[in-house]
Amino acid sequence: MDPRTFFKCLADDTRLKSLLLIVKSGEACVCDLMEALQLDQPKTSRHLAQLRKCGILVDERRGKWVFYKLHPSLPAWALDVILSTAEHNTAYFEQALAKLDTSQSSALSCC
Numbered sequence: 001m002d003p004r005t006f007f008k009c010l011a012d013d014t015r016l017k018s019l020l021l022i023v024k025s026g027e028a029c030v031c032d033l034m035e036a037l038q039l040d041q042p043k044t045s046r047h048l049a050q051l052r053k054c055g056i057l058v059d060e061r062r063g064k065w066v067f068y069k070l071h072p073s074l075p076a077w078a079l080d081v082i083l084s085t086a087e088h089n090t091a092y093f094e095q096a097l098a099k100l101d102t103s104q105s106s107a108l109s110c111c
Helices: 003-009 013-025 030-037 041-053 076-088 090-105
Strands: 057-062 065-070
Touching: 013 030, 013 041, 013 065, 013 076, 013 090, 030 041, 030 065, 030 090, 041 057, 041 065, 076 090
Parallel strands: none
Antiparallel strands: 057 065
């Protein structure tokens, strides 16, 4: 992974927030991210697919749902940037994180 590709992939607000939400929760399902970001399924999936294509996320299908988590082979420098961003910029995505937490703990969660 080269830095240009990495930062270009994270330059979009939806992709960056999705990534930070996944980092804070460990993993997230598309349906929970849709709720947290208030986006429809095609748009959410398209952005997650781009993060996967860039090598930042991996996905795992569980039944009809797809879960995303950080790629286990991320270079150390990229992982440091992501973790530091998540730790020091919670105000940037705190509303979405609260919605994600609610969605993941809800008995009505799709997953």
